[in-house]
Amino acid sequence: MRPIIQLFGQILAPTARRFYQALDNPELMQTSVQKEICDRLIKSEYGKTLGIHSVDDWQRVPTVDYDALEPWLNQKQQQISLTPEPILFYEKTSGSSGAVKWIPYTQSLRRSFNQMFCVWAHDLIVHGPKFxxxxxxxxxxxxxxxxxxxxxxxxxxxxxxxxxxxxxxxxxxxxxxxxxxxxxxxxxxxxxxxxxxxxxxxxxxxxxxxxxxxxxxxxxxxxxxxxxxxxxxxxxxxxxxxxxxxxxxxxxxxxKLISCWDSANAADQAQGLRSQFPGVLIQGKGLLATEAPMTIPLIVAGGCVPVLDEVFFEFEDDTGSLHGLHELNIGKEYTIILSQKGGLYRYRIGDRIRVTHYYRHTACLEFIGRHQAISDLVGEKLQETFVNNALTMLNLQETNFKTLMPTADPPHYILLLDSAKESPEIIAEQLDLALSESYHYKRARAIGQLAPAKVLISSQIPEILVSHRIRTGSIWGGIKHPILATSPISTEFLQELKLEIGQK
Structure with missing residues (x-):
């Protein structure tokens, strides 16, 4: 089989070679992709409504989220107003927040995923384990x-x-x-x-x-x-x-290889796989969404490089200024706004990245979480990054799964763990202290707006959560377990959870 695998690598080599050339001049490549995507926009009803006649009008294209595009999207038809290309099918996303979204797929968008796969597979065959x-x-x-x-x-x-x-x-x-x-x-x-x-x-x-x-x-x-x-x-x-x-x-x-999410909320679970499969390459997926392929993990690059020849990227910094791919600084964090070949233009996907280093002349990007993942029951405004740091301070060494969930009746937080050394009571006490580092949380606790945090520990928890998410319309393989859930867990589901793991 090894010769056939090597032959496959040779078939993929021209695609990989073009991609590496693009990495040498990201500004030129991105300008070309922006023009190609803008040409589609100009031919669409959406582009005509916005009065877009050339790439010079790009700044007049609004930055939008899914809700703003839904009237143009939710038609389940072969032809929609966002793109001149026919729609092959609609794919449902099952992200960690919000309602279900339906993303239209065109031949060109599918080709973008195809291109990403070819570059990734080529890198694995040439630089990865000897398959x-x-x-x-x-x-x-x-x-x-x-x-x-x-x-x-x-x-x-x-x-x-x-x-x-x-x-x-x-x-x-x-x-x-x-x-x-x-x-x-x-x-x-x-x-x-x-x-x-x-x-x-x-x-x-x-x-x-x-x-x-x-x-x-x-x-x-x-x-x-x-x-x-x-x-x-x-x-x-x-x-x-x-x-x-x-x-x-x-x-x-x-x-030899397990390819899965391994950053942000999935880092602990991926680490669990590393200990179960010593000697196997556990490789992060990079940043890949139903809406678009965004980054490719490359062994040769030592990180994740953007799919810069298929997707046009704009990066928003914390002051609200936008930057091109060639203008990013190492160590800085940005929120992604993307335009792709299936009819999404200047789309706020909600993902935040950090620039880790440069490979060739292109910034490598690490996914660090969702933009503004905030839970706010009574004004405590807990933010995902803060919660992640607080949970790190708890030193939950034997834990591979953790998610903090707000619950509304009475308002308080529940930390769900698959396993832990300490008792739930001790961890709950430490958790309350760690969360009280947030001024708003501490005040809400002091005045009795929030009840003390609680902890539930059971190896069954991840599976029970998955079953619940499937029943409410998520797709199993794509379910993300956030470090911080932003909408309260229902009383019924909380009772069901406690019953399943044998707690009152």
């Missing part, structure tokens, strides 16, 4: 809501037809998995398929917690799985599957 089997599991999210059956079925649906065709033989693809509407049946079928794939080399998922859920399922149902896999996998692997603490590296000795 020899090519066996790949790409995240499939179950369609647990029947209404979701129009969504992309797996990671590869973002790619062009030729690339999907080329990759199919290497895929670990359980039969009809995407047609299952029952979460446990989905977990069971996926566990069987992964366990049968002894030569599995690459796992590509979104949230690290998605993989953790399936590993937990395998551990908890090992006897049942062993019975079903009798005569289907080797005796020594059946033996590994029977151990009280399964060694995942013995089950998948060829595993």
């Amino acid at each position: 020899s089997t090519g066996k790949l599991y790409a995240c499939i999210s179950p369609q647990l809501n029947l209404a979701d059956s129009q969504n992309l079925q797996d990671d590869l649906d973002y790619l062009d037809g030729w690339l999907r065709w080329f990759l199919r033989p290497w895929l670990v693809m359980p039969n009809k998995l995407n047609r299952l509407h029952d979460a446990n049946l989905f977990k069971h079928q996926l566990a069987l398929a992964l366990l049968e794939a002894e030569k599995l080399e690459i796992i590509s998922i979104w949230s690290p917690s998605f993989l953790q859920v399936h590993l937990k399922y395998i551990q908890e149902n090992q006897d049942l799985l062993r019975t079903e896999l009798h005569n289907r996998i080797s005796d020594h692997r059946l033996q590994y599957l029977g151990e009280s603490n399964i060694s995942w590296m013995q089950l998948w000795p060829n595993l």
